Amino acid sequence: MRKEIIYQMGNTYRDDLNVYGYYFGKGEKSACIVGAMRGNEVQQMYVCSQLVKTLKRLEERGAFVSGNEVLVIPSVNHSSMNIGKRFWAVDNTDINRMFPGYDQGETTQRIAAGVFDVVQHYSYGIQFPSFYMPGDFIPHVRMMETGFQNPSLANLFGLPYVVIRKPKPVDTTTLNYNWQIWDTSAFSIYTNATDRIDEASAKQAVASVLRFLVRMGILRYTSHSGYIATVLHEEDLRNVKSDAAGICRRLAEPGEEVQRGDVLAEVLDPLEGEVISRILSPAGGILFFAHNGPLVMEGTIVFKIIKRLHQ
Amino acid sequence: MVKTVVSVGLPVDERLQIRKQVIEPEGYDGKGKRICIVTGTHGDELEGQYVCYELGRRVREQPECLRGSVEIYPSLNPLGMDSITRGIPMFDLDMNRIFPGSEEGPVPEYVASRIIKDIEGADLCIDIHASNIFLREIPQVRMSEMTAQNLLPFARRLNIDYVWVHGAATVLEATLAHSLNTIGVPTLVVEMGVGMRITTEYGCQLVDGIFCVMKDMGIWTGETIEPKKPIISTDGQVGFVNANHSGIFIPQVDHWDSIHQGEVIGEILNPLEGKVEEVLHAPCDGMVFTLREYPIVNSGSLIARVLGGDYH
Numbered sequence: 001m002r003k004e005i006i007y008q009m010g011n012t013y014r015d016d017l018n019v020y021g022y023y024f025g026k027g028e029k030s031a032c033i034v035g036a037m038r039g040n041e042v043q044q045m046y047v048c049s050q051l052v053k054t055l056k057r058l059e060e061r062g063a064f065v066s067g068n069e070v071l072v073i074p075s076v077n078h079s080s081m082n083i084g085k086r087f088w089a090v091d092n093t094d095i096n097r098m099f100p101g102y103d104q105g106e107t108t109q110r111i112a113a114g115v116f117d118v119v120q121h122y123s124y125g126i127q128f129p130s131f132y133m134p135g136d137f138i139p140h141v142r143m144m145e146t147g148f149q150n151p152s153l154a155n156l157f158g159l160p161y162v163v164i165r166k167p168k169p170v171d172t173t174t175l176n177y178n179w180q181i182w183d184t185s186a187f188s189i190y191t192n193a194t195d196r197i198d199e200a201s202a203k204q205a206v207a208s209v210l211r212f213l214v215r216m217g218i219l220r221y222t223s224h225s226g227y228i229a230t231v232l233h234e235e236d237l238r239n240v241k242s243d244a245a246g247i248c249r250r251l252a253e254p255g256e257e258v259q260r261g262d263v264l265a266e267v268l269d270p271l272e273g274e275v276i277s278r279i280l281s282p283a284g285g286i287l288f289f290a291h292n293g294p295l296v297m298e299g300t301i302v303f304k305i306i307k308r309l310h311q
Numbered sequence: 312m313v314k315t316v317v318s319v320g321l322p323v324d325e326r327l328q329i330r331k332q333v334i335e336p337e338g339y340d341g342k343g344k345r346i347c348i349v350t351g352t353h354g355d356e357l358e359g360q361y362v363c364y365e366l367g368r369r370v371r372e373q374p375e376c377l378r379g380s381v382e383i384y385p386s387l388n389p390l391g392m393d394s395i396t397r398g399i400p401m402f403d404l405d406m407n408r409i410f411p412g413s414e415e416g417p418v419p420e421y422v423a424s425r426i427i428k429d430i431e432g433a434d435l436c437i438d439i440h441a442s443n444i445f446l447r448e449i450p451q452v453r454m455s456e457m458t459a460q461n462l463l464p465f466a467r468r469l470n471i472d473y474v475w476v477h478g479a480a481t482v483l484e485a486t487l488a489h490s491l492n493t494i495g496v497p498t499l500v501v502e503m504g505v506g507m508r509i510t511t512e513y514g515c516q517l518v519d520g521i522f523c524v525m526k527d528m529g530i531w532t533g534e535t536i537e538p539k540k541p542i543i544s545t546d547g548q549v550g551f552v553n554a555n556h557s558g559i560f561i562p563q564v565d566h567w568d569s570i571h572q573g574e575v576i577g578e579i580l581n582p583l584e585g586k587v588e589e590v591l592h593a594p595c596d597g598m599v600f601t602l603r604e605y606p607i608v609n610s611g612s613l614i615a616r617v618l619g620g621d622y623h
């Protein structure tokens with residue numbers, strides 16, 4: 001293992017931001033794994049730290065197939081993480097909305113450019129991002145439909161689901177999108193936590209990356225073969241919204257199979273405690289996403305269901 | 312008449328409500344044109360607030376001059392405005408990156424879709440922004456090359472100093488202005504002043520211009536000024552100055568100053584060491600139309616934009 005500062009940003013009032021890269025193996029740029037790009041992505045950093053630990057041991061045991069280099073960047077924006085901010089602390093901009101970056105541009109454009117310069121030209125790019133809605137997902141691999149995506153490769157992670165979505169204008173500035181545009185097969189892996197650590201899904205994420213590296217011929221290691229993924233398109237997911245505002249009592253969990261009409265959650269009057277609304281399942285299927293905060297607004301997406309899918 | 316554009320229940324005893332003021336002639340037959348003035352997408356931009364107030368005041372002062380519908384939307388992001396939050400509170404989202412939104416989507420996208428639906432059909436929309444808390448801007452209109460042909464005639468009459476015709480960027484397709492222009496509502500984006508402050512001269516200047524445009528459109532018959540002729544430029548004429556060190560920026564030029572290539576724009580200082588970290592120079596002859604207002608800078612922070620040319 002070789003640890004390097006891959007990008008540095010000086011600062012007047014605080015220590016410099018040092019972005020570290022951990023290199024394993026030698027040879028072709030095979031796979032690059034990027035963790036926390038936002039200050040609240042603690043789980044994402046944790047998953048990468050566990051990967052660094054595991055890959056270090058595997059390299060010592062000679063498990064890397066020669067001719068392959070793997071780079072892991074556990075955290076890009078710990079300046080924000082250290083002070084409890086999600087985005088770049090000075091101007092509240094999101095590094096993952098600045099790719100491919102510009103080295104003469106604004107601060108986060110420069111960071112994005114510095115990182116992109118290092119993470120480019122790998123065959124496979126794996127990012128652990130977070131979703132902007134607070135909630136729990138079934139662990140899955142997400143890909144953007146850029147015309148360069150390859151769902152059969154996404155299957156090799158052995159996670160239960162692969163979700164393909166059409167990029168929106170705002171997605172064109174993410175790392176994942178730019179990796180794909182510049183010839184890296186890119187995958188985003190969602191575990192079911194962000195600002196807290198979920199050991200079980202972190203272990204699953206680490207295992208899925210190792211499995212992928214094994215299947216791509218980068219690592220020699222015997223791993224469980226995982227799931228044969230169900231491939232979904234974002235449009236296959238049906239939003240279930242709350243029709244009332246108040247305290248939300250969730251009665252169903254992501255991964256559960258539900259029938260049409262099942263009560264998925266109750267909304268309580270926040271001051272008087274009475275149930276004011278029941279959120280019913282509009283269709284049979286499997287719950288893919290569940291809102292996890294105690295409060296809901298009117299119209300909050302409380303669940304996303306994979307319609308007509310059974311366990 | 313105050314109308315509610317969209318209303319969403321918040322968890323505890325409150326509703327998020329976007330409201331607009333509709334001013335029409337008495338006994339209005341609905342046959343005149345309709346102009347929408349919108350602002351407050353970014354909760355830390357306040358310059359548009361004074362424009363809304365002053366426009367409404369002047370229209371009401373001479374109701375007999377009104378021949379169409381004036382709709383004023385002071386705050387598209389009311390929760391952000393109340394909490395000095397640029398984005399949408401609770402979602403950490405830039406509201407100007409989610410248009411046209413979606414009826415079925417998450418709350419911010421639902422709100423965005425209702426705003427579009429409400430403005431749809433207007434003959435002109437003016438979306439007023441105030442830069443951000445970091446930069447001060449002269450009163451200007453920004454538009455993409457694609458929309459320039461359609462929008463320049465309006466922008467020329469808006470009594471602003473400058474029109475910046477910029478290249479297209481995919482990410483800007485999610486702005487309110489792009490969405491409205493796409494559905495046939497000509498929409499001008501005004502940038503002026505600085506975040507968290509109100510520059511009343513700029514506000515009055517723009518209101519004067521809005522009346523000129525309303526007169527051209529047949530919405531207003533009252534007295535108007537002769538609007539100033541804006542400088543019109545493309546990206547190629549704009550020079551950028553970014554910091555390469557962190558520290559405290561102290562400007563040595565004034566906003567809207569004429570400047571020569573190589574002249575000092577300002578310095579970045581290190582307060583602990585008592586030394587100058589960097590001296591920043593003008594990239595070309597021209598006019599400083601954007602100037603750093605907020606002193607603390609990182610490497611990369613935008614310091615100034617200079618419009619190339621001779622403006623003496």
Ligand SMILES: [Zn+2]
Nearest residue numbers: 353356440441
């Ligand atoms: Zn703005």
